[in-house]
Amino acid sequence: MLTDNNRIFHRKKILTVFVLCTVILLALFGRLIYLCVFQAEHYSQMATQLHERERSIKAARGRILDRNGKVLADNRTVCTVSVIHNQVKDPEQVIEVLSRELGLSEEYVRARVEKYSSMERVKSNVEKTLGDRIREYDLEGVKVDEDYRRYYPYEELASKVLGFTGGDNQGIIGLEVKYEEVLKGTPGSILTVTDAAGLEMEAAGERRVEPVNGNDLVISMDMNIQSYATQLAAQAMAAKQADSVSILVMNPQNGEMLAMVNVPEFDLNDPYRLPEGAPADLSEQERQDLLNAMWRNGCINDTYEPGSTFKIITAAAGLEEGVVTPESTFSCPGYIVVDDRRIRCHKTAGHGSQDFVHATMNSCNPVFITVGLRLGVERYYSYFERFGLKKKTGIDLPGEAGTIMHRMEDMGNVELATVAFGQSFQITPVQLLTTAASIVNGGRRVTPHFGVRTLDEDGNTLEDFSYPVEKGIVSEETSAQMRSILEMVVSEGSGKNGAVEGFRVGGKTATSQTLPRGSGRYIASFIGFAPADDPQVMALAIVNNPQGVYYGGQVAAPIVRQLFENILPYLGIKEYNLDNEQS
Amino acid sequence: MASRSAARRKKEQSEYFFDYSLLFIVLFLLGFGLVMIYSASSYEAYQSYQDQAYYLKKQLVAVILGLVAMIAVANIPYHFWERFYLAGYLVSMAIIPLVLTPLGVKSHGARRWIEVPVIGLNLQPAEVAKLGMILFLATMVCKMGKNVRTMKGFLLMVAFPLPIALEIYLITDNLSSAIIVLGISVLMVFVASPDYKKFLIMGGAVVALAALAVFLVVSGSDFLKFRGGRIQAWLDPESDLLGVGFQTMQALYAIGSGGIWGKGLGQSMQKLSFLPEAQNDMIFSIICEELGLFGAIAIILMFIMLLWRMMVIANNAPDLFGAMLVVGVMGHIAIQAILNIAVVTNSIPNTGISLPFISYGGSSVMFLLAEIGLVLSVAKRIQLKEL
Numbered sequence: 001m002l003t004d005n006n007r008i009f010h011r012k013k014i015l016t017v018f019v020l021c022t023v024i025l026l027a028l029f030g031r032l033i034y035l036c037v038f039q040a041e042h043y044s045q046m047a048t049q050l051h052e053r054e055r056s057i058k059a060a061r062g063r064i065l066d067r068n069g070k071v072l073a074d075n076r077t078v079c080t081v082s083v084i085h086n087q088v089k090d091p092e093q094v095i096e097v098l099s100r101e102l103g104l105s106e107e108y109v110r111a112r113v114e115k116y117s118s119m120e121r122v123k124s125n126v127e128k129t130l131g132d133r134i135r136e137y138d139l140e141g142v143k144v145d146e147d148y149r150r151y152y153p154y155e156e157l158a159s160k161v162l163g164f165t166g167g168d169n170q171g172i173i174g175l176e177v178k179y180e181e182v183l184k185g186t187p188g189s190i191l192t193v194t195d196a197a198g199l200e201m202e203a204a205g206e207r208r209v210e211p212v213n214g215n216d217l218v219i220s221m222d223m224n225i226q227s228y229a230t231q232l233a234a235q236a237m238a239a240k241q242a243d244s245v246s247i248l249v250m251n252p253q254n255g256e257m258l259a260m261v262n263v264p265e266f267d268l269n270d271p272y273r274l275p276e277g278a279p280a281d282l283s284e285q286e287r288q289d290l291l292n293a294m295w296r297n298g299c300i301n302d303t304y305e306p307g308s309t310f311k312i313i314t315a316a317a318g319l320e321e322g323v324v325t326p327e328s329t330f331s332c333p334g335y336i337v338v339d340d341r342r343i344r345c346h347k348t349a350g351h352g353s354q355d356f357v358h359a360t361m362n363s364c365n366p367v368f369i370t371v372g373l374r375l376g377v378e379r380y381y382s383y384f385e386r387f388g389l390k391k392k393t394g395i396d397l398p399g400e401a402g403t404i405m406h407r408m409e410d411m412g413n414v415e416l417a418t419v420a421f422g423q424s425f426q427i428t429p430v431q432l433l434t435t436a437a438s439i440v441n442g443g444r445r446v447t448p449h450f451g452v453r454t455l456d457e458d459g460n461t462l463e464d465f466s467y468p469v470e471k472g473i474v475s476e477e478t479s480a481q482m483r484s485i486l487e488m489v490v491s492e493g494s495g496k497n498g499a500v501e502g503f504r505v506g507g508k509t510a511t512s513q514t515l516p517r518g519s520g521r522y523i524a525s526f527i528g529f530a531p532a533d534d535p536q537v538m539a540l541a542i543v544n545n546p547q548g549v550y551y552g553g554q555v556a557a558p559i560v561r562q563l564f565e566n567i568l569p570y571l572g573i574k575e576y577n578l579d580n581e582q583s
Numbered sequence: 584m585a586s587r588s589a590a591r592r593k594k595e596q597s598e599y600f601f602d603y604s605l606l607f608i609v610l611f612l613l614g615f616g617l618v619m620i621y622s623a624s625s626y627e628a629y630q631s632y633q634d635q636a637y638y639l640k641k642q643l644v645a646v647i648l649g650l651v652a653m654i655a656v657a658n659i660p661y662h663f664w665e666r667f668y669l670a671g672y673l674v675s676m677a678i679i680p681l682v683l684t685p686l687g688v689k690s691h692g693a694r695r696w697i698e699v700p701v702i703g704l705n706l707q708p709a710e711v712a713k714l715g716m717i718l719f720l721a722t723m724v725c726k727m728g729k730n731v732r733t734m735k736g737f738l739l740m741v742a743f744p745l746p747i748a749l750e751i752y753l754i755t756d757n758l759s760s761a762i763i764v765l766g767i768s769v770l771m772v773f774v775a776s777p778d779y780k781k782f783l784i785m786g787g788a789v790v791a792l793a794a795l796a797v798f799l800v801v802s803g804s805d806f807l808k809f810r811g812g813r814i815q816a817w818l819d820p821e822s823d824l825l826g827v828g829f830q831t832m833q834a835l836y837a838i839g840s841g842g843i844w845g846k847g848l849g850q851s852m853q854k855l856s857f858l859p860e861a862q863n864d865m866i867f868s869i870i871c872e873e874l875g876l877f878g879a880i881a882i883i884l885m886f887i888m889l890l891w892r893m894m895v896i897a898n899n900a901p902d903l904f905g906a907m908l909v910v911g912v913m914g915h916i917a918i919q920a921i922l923n924i925a926v927v928t929n930s931i932p933n934t935g936i937s938l939p940f941i942s943y944g945g946s947s948v949m950f951l952l953a954e955i956g957l958v959l960s961v962a963k964r965i966q967l968k969e970l
Binding site: 009010011013014015016017018021022024025026028029031032033035036037039040041042043044046047048050051193 | 770773774775777832835836837838839840841842843852853855857871875876879880883886887890891894897898903906910913914917920921924925928930
């Protein structure tokens with residue numbers, strides 16, 4: 001028997017033990033409340049991730065079509081090979097077969113097979129025939145899923161414009177990136193509930209989310225013009241041993257790009273193959289740099305000094321402001337003194353006395369310097385801005401470069417003089433083309449673009465794109481004067497190699513020396529448009545570092561002439577002479 | 584005559600106390616445990632043995648054997664056991680090293696079981712040791728009388744369980760059972776001694792040691808190695824999802840996805856082989872997943888009631904020996920329930936402790952039921968007029 005005395009303290013102690021235990025149990029219950037109520041979402045989400053195996057169903061990427069409906073970027077069925085860790089029965093065989101068939105290193109495949117995850121991708125974009133062959137091995141735990149791979153039927157055509165896609169079918173460069181949202185669609189998925197061994201629980205069923213295919217994109221490019229321009233560019237590059245040749249063709253009325261060529265192009269179906277002659281022992285970084293250079297679209301990503309083609313802008317500004325008229329007369333002694341500088345004309349003997357039209361035909365530097373100086377820095381600069389030259393053109397391609405121009409405060413007469421004939425600043429080719437187009441189309445600054453509309457799977461139009469147009473950057477009168485002056489340049493002046501029998505063509509040549517001066521490297525270019533009285537098509541050809549003769553009038557103008565000879569009839573532009581005969 | 588005998592019978596029936604509440608709580612926990620074991624293990628059992636009820640059947644056998652043992656023990660006056668106190672201690676000492684002999688059974692990567700010849704049941708010597716220790720200390724408290732209150736007596740009482748706890752820890756590498764044996768002993772000594780100060784100091788020392796261990800791990804010392812990984816996983820289980828933190832995280836997933844109302848009985852996802860030991864140490868997390876917060880509070884309340892009944896019995900025990908026996912059993916159940924729930928909720932570092940009466944485990948449930956038999960036996964000796 002417990003004595004009463006003992007009993008009291010024993011009872012107190014036992015009560016203490018009980019109370020202590022109860023308090024701890026209730027504290028643990030508090031912890032449970034925290035876990036079950038406040039952390040419930042966090043943990044149940046993580047648990048669901050663990051329980052559900054997701055297999056995605058790729059959405060077919062939208063196609064890219066040219067203006068006539070020719071498919072420029074398409075999809076082809078390919079396979080993705082994955083391993084399901086828990087279902088692999090014979091890892092060694094799986095590793096052996098996959099590394100052999102897929103041409104992967106054993107360590108790479110081993111890491112994938114031995115990684116503890118619900119599903120691990122080994123390789124995507126496997127040709128369907130190879131995927132079928134792997135399927136025939138009937139390896140447990142190896143899954144071959146079919147999906148789509150981008151396929152470019154014309155391979156090199158417009159490679160730097162269209163761009164290509166990566167392993168997940170996402171756009172890497174070009175229109176594929178710019179229109180990613182339109183093209184990509186929404187991938188679907190099959191969610192299956194599995195146990196820890198990855199076995200699917202049939203009772204739990206599966207959730208299936210259907211993929212939504214991407215929309216087709218119609219672009220303004222004309223495959224025929226693009227491929228003919230590519231041929232011309234390749235010929236010119238070979239003939240002149242040039243570094244590169246670019247040709248841009250645009251509808252100056254609305255900014256639609258009909259072609260954009262940058263040779264050398266690359267094969268869109270094999271975009272990671274280095275250009276020929278690349279050294280074999282490159283570091284990863286050097287390799288990537290080389291690829292980036294290969295993928296670069298010089299027409300929009302790079303700037304250059306436009307040279308004499310920029311005189312179109314100076315002339316338009318001068319005419320618009322009234323500091324010069326086509327009839328104004330000038331005298332060129334072969335040079336002009338600006339402040340303390342003596343700037344020479346390309347014709348050192350001088351062009352003598354000439355009116356403004358002939359000065360343009362002769363591409364006489366002192367005359368254009370004079371026009372620039374008459375405008376003065378501030379007015380010249382305001383025209384530069386008004387023409388949109390300080391802004392980007394807004395073309396629907398990624399990575400457009402901005403203009404590199406003096407700040408107005410830093411511009412003196414010498415800088416103004418050089419800018420007036422297209423030196424000492426840099427713009428992109430597409431900027432020059434767009435600005436020239438805006439000057440000859442009646443003064444409407446258009447936005448150059450490729451994207452025209454999107455189509456659904458049945459070919460119905462989903463959206464027509466519209467692009468901003470800024471009106472009145474020059475008057476209609478100035479625009480008409482410019483058209484007629486530039487037609488004279490081609491018919492009788494320095495651009496006569498750009499003339500096309502039977503058509504009224506306007507244009508301007510340029511021969512710019514690249515920096516640093518005296519390197520002997522030139523850029524020959526020609527910008528032309530037709531018909532000269534109502535421009536429907538405008539082209540800019542740029543030959544980078546031609547060997548031998550390097551004058552724009554002799555190197556670049558013939559390219560545009562050949563181009564126009566073929567595409568003007570193709571575009572249904574009537575011959576001037578026939579027109580005349582009819583009337 | 585008839586009325587006299589009836590009155591006598593009535594007197595006999597009511598003179599002594601039988602704690603039906605305790606019995607029903609235990610039966611409820613056992614029944615609930617069987618349901619949960621079936622729910623938690625059927626998938627895994629079918630995968631491994633093509634028999635969904637494999638674990639249920641084994642547990643059912645152990646429960647029946649345990650109930651038989653409980654009834655037997657309940658009907659034997661508890662003083663009968665007093666004479667075996669030294670034998671109990673020595674048997675506990677002797678039985679643990681048997682795991683190293685061919686009788687030892689290795690499971691879950693540890694040698695913690697021995698196969699009982701003839702019957703073929705696996706027995707965990709640590710369970711024997713817990714019961715042996717309760718009996719031994721209860722007897723010693725009575726034998727030492729007031730000497731328990733001296734420093735010498737105190738030290739002696741604390742020293743008794745140490746060899747066995749060390750054996751369990753070193754030979755079977757079972758830290759949690761060692762802690763339980765020590766914990767039971769400390770609680771019994773605490774009740775036996777009128778002093779508080781010594782125990783506060785002891786408690787303070789344990790907390791300080793634990794804090795030091797955590798500090799050492801956090802500061803990057805590799806002093807603790809294996810246990811260090813567990814402490815790291817305790818502090819931030821998500822940092823090592825597939826390693827040491829795996830089981831903890833799986834348990835938390837189960838608890839978290841159960842929410843307030845649970846997914847419903849049988850609807851657990853985590854038992855589909857995601858959560859290791861789902862029917863065993865981690866069964867509480869499956870209860871939370873299937874029955875939610877309400878299932879959890881029901882179980883916790885059942886344990887609190889169980890402890891309360893044992894407190895009542897201990898307080899009214901006819902003698903100190905009986906009281907100490909009940910305190911030992913009470914301590915045993917309380918410590919295991921608390922540590923188990925604490926581990927499952929990641930309140931303390933992960934260590935393998937089963938939930939009394941509910942977790943799968945034959946020897947555990949049999950010995951627990953035998954201990955409940957002891958408690959019932961003590962309860963039976965309570966004269967109602969004492970209440």
